[in-house]
Amino acid sequence: MLGLMQSQQLLISTLIDFADRHHGEAEVVSRRVEGDIHRSNYKQVAARSRQVANGLDRWNLGFGDRVATLAWNGYRHLELYFGISGSGRVVHTLNPRLHPDQIAWIVNHAEDQVLCFDLSFLPIVQAVHSRCRTVKRYIALCDENRLPADSGIPGLISYEAWIGAESSRYEWPDFEENCASSLCYTSGTTGNPKGVLYSHRSTVLHAMAGAFPDSLNLSARDSILPVVPMFHVNAWGIPYGAAMTGAKLVFPGPAMDGKSIYELLESEKVNFAAGVPTVWQMLLSHMQNANLRFSTLKRTVIGGSACPPAMMVAFNDVYGVEVLHAWGMTEMSPLGTVCSLKNKHLMQNAEDQRTVRLTQGRSIYGVDMKIVDDNGQELPWDGLAFGDLLVKGPWVCSEYFREEGSARLVDGWFNTGDVATIDADGYMHITDRSKDVIKSGGEWISSIDVENIAMAHPAVAMAACIGIKHPKWDERPIIAVMKKQGADVTREALLAFYDGKSAKWQIPDDVVFVDAIPLGGTGKMQKSKLREMLQDYRLPNT
Ligand code: ADP
Numbered sequence: 001m002l003g004l005m006q007s008q009q010l011l012i013s014t015l016i017d018f019a020d021r022h023h024g025e026a027e028v029v030s031r032r033v034e035g036d037i038h039r040s041n042y043k044q045v046a047a048r049s050r051q052v053a054n055g056l057d058r059w060n061l062g063f064g065d066r067v068a069t070l071a072w073n074g075y076r077h078l079e080l081y082f083g084i085s086g087s088g089r090v091v092h093t094l095n096p097r098l099h100p101d102q103i104a105w106i107v108n109h110a111e112d113q114v115l116c117f118d119l120s121f122l123p124i125v126q127a128v129h130s131r132c133r134t135v136k137r138y139i140a141l142c143d144e145n146r147l148p149a150d151s152g153i154p155g156l157i158s159y160e161a162w163i164g165a166e167s168s169r170y171e172w173p174d175f176e177e178n179c180a181s182s183l184c185y186t187s188g189t190t191g192n193p194k195g196v197l198y199s200h201r202s203t204v205l206h207a208m209a210g211a212f213p214d215s216l217n218l219s220a221r222d223s224i225l226p227v228v229p230m231f232h233v234n235a236w237g238i239p240y241g242a243a244m245t246g247a248k249l250v251f252p253g254p255a256m257d258g259k260s261i262y263e264l265l266e267s268e269k270v271n272f273a274a275g276v277p278t279v280w281q282m283l284l285s286h287m288q289n290a291n292l293r294f295s296t297l298k299r300t301v302i303g304g305s306a307c308p309p310a311m312m313v314a315f316n317d318v319y320g321v322e323v324l325h326a327w328g329m330t331e332m333s334p335l336g337t338v339c340s341l342k343n344k345h346l347m348q349n350a351e352d353q354r355t356v357r358l359t360q361g362r363s364i365y366g367v368d369m370k371i372v373d374d375n376g377q378e379l380p381w382d383g384l385a386f387g388d389l390l391v392k393g394p395w396v397c398s399e400y401f402r403e404e405g406s407a408r409l410v411d412g413w414f415n416t417g418d419v420a421t422i423d424a425d426g427y428m429h430i431t432d433r434s435k436d437v438i439k440s441g442g443e444w445i446s447s448i449d450v451e452n453i454a455m456a457h458p459a460v461a462m463a464a465c466i467g468i469k470h471p472k473w474d475e476r477p478i479i480a481v482m483k484k485q486g487a488d489v490t491r492e493a494l495l496a497f498y499d500g501k502s503a504k505w506q507i508p509d510d511v512v513f514v515d516a517i518p519l520g521g522t523g524k525m526q527k528s529k530l531r532e533m534l535q536d537y538r539l540p541n542t
Helices: 012-022 042-058 075-086 100-110 119-131 159-164 200-211 238-245 258-267 277-290 309-318 350-357 447-455 491-497 527-533
Strands: 027-031 037-041 066-070 090-093 112-117 137-140 180-186 194-199 223-226 248-251 272-275 299-302 322-328 335-338 368-372 387-392 413-422 428-433 438-440 443-445 460-470 474-483 510-513
Touching: 012 042, 012 075, 012 200, 012 238, 027 042, 027 075, 037 042, 042 075, 042 159, 066 075, 066 100, 066 119, 075 090, 075 180, 075 238, 075 248, 100 112, 100 119, 100 180, 100 194, 112 119, 119 137, 137 159, 180 200, 194 200, 200 238, 200 335, 223 238, 223 258, 238 248, 258 277, 272 277, 277 299, 277 309, 277 460, 299 309, 309 322, 309 350, 309 447, 368 413, 428 447, 438 460, 438 474, 443 447, 447 460, 447 474, 447 491, 460 527, 491 510
Parallel strands: 027 248, 066 090, 066 112, 090 180, 112 137, 223 248, 223 272, 272 299, 299 322, 474 510
Antiparallel strands: 027 037, 180 194, 322 335, 368 387, 387 413, 413 428, 438 443, 460 474
8 A cells, every 4th residue: 555645756956946935045155266256045046057957958958968067166066956957967077186088088988968167177178178079068157258269169158148048937857766866986096987876866865864963964044165076976965955954055166275265154154164174174274374263163074084183173172163073985975974972972071072073973864884894794883893884775876877787785785995893872983994904914003093193293284194015014004294384393203202192013114204195186185196106115124
């Protein structure tokens, strides 16, 4: 017997329709590539996303066809999110930080039909367009009078002229909620990038779970600044969650430096922001140097890589900002766990609470997880046993786009490639990425633990730990360190800094000072590049 409730498909168009009708005046503020601040709201975003949909219909773009974007966080990108997916096409967000050869490869693999780009990325498009075999239309996300003359890109038109010619009246089509809505390729440290193809249903459910109080806790009273890019995993689903709740959105555009972000946080009364540790490091450095305080920021979600304890202390104790540590991956839309406390933790002292907050948190409804040993046997949730972390749920990928059977599935569970512990309360702690763990004398050393200690040293801006081959111990850790500007520390002093903070055998064998630590397309440390950089390095006394 079926239930007798209306069956409405969970479509992305319902999110913008809702924001339009119920939160039409809620603001969408963007710093543009031009440098100015642009003000819009959900009513206008909704109207303009319907113009996008009409424009795509006029070109007879097929259902499920891919429309690529190469764009910063901004209102036009948001309009494309809703216009493309809402009309039944797939928005394919390209990561501009990838090498142009990789971008061309991805565009061809996805068979993108249209490519929309911010003018900052004109040089990339100029470099790749002749290789993009399937792209028939190029759209510059700018006003007509800013359209570059002689760009060399065939048929290039401006976004404003394109949608300006279209009506804002449009009836969103109704279709199966499992249809594809958006596509994002993982950077793929080995092999070719892999496409993760989200559906309307997965996106709406993920946004809903992301808005829960124990997840990101989004509401109509929030002013949210996602520093996390819309070009990578849909800015952690925040644009959808914001439309679902009527939260104000503040987009930083291309200006990710500490000063610009700080200015925007203050001028737009932002109370919630989301970013990866490397970006927050720039913000905190700026605040420390200029002796600034936040007047409205209350919460920030940090994820993408482990939040260094020193960063959590700075946010919480110095600036009064609550840090929500979160974990996920492209293949998970991305949210898997968020670290909010349970009632029992509220009785604990600050130090014990911090120990909990530094874990990656507990599952949000929808994502189940377990840890298993090398034989696939489930390990206990005792906070000690560590093993491969597997997940499943309606917003976890079941296979990669056009790579049948390629996903890392074990009996329906997706193998995340992370190694973790889970405690009795369900709090998961990432020990390491399985490929970054250092195996020393049969024991495992967490590269994250080694990095976190170095990051707590006042002279260290960034630190990355990698394993180096060792004749006796198999591998030994070393730490590559980028110093803070104007600060100094010696190798000996930094190694001495580990005393009492870590077991002797887990202390790195050496410190290598570097000018910069290579960062990947999403602002994470790229250890594969670092290993290449240090391929001729030899451990002392070997
Ligand atoms: P990419 O595929 O480009 O590496 P993802 O965002 O998909 O980017 O990366 C997912 C991985 O990032 C996870 O598997 C995990 O190793 C790491 N990660 C994400 N969040 C955290 C976190 N809070 N702590 C530690 N590692 C994290």
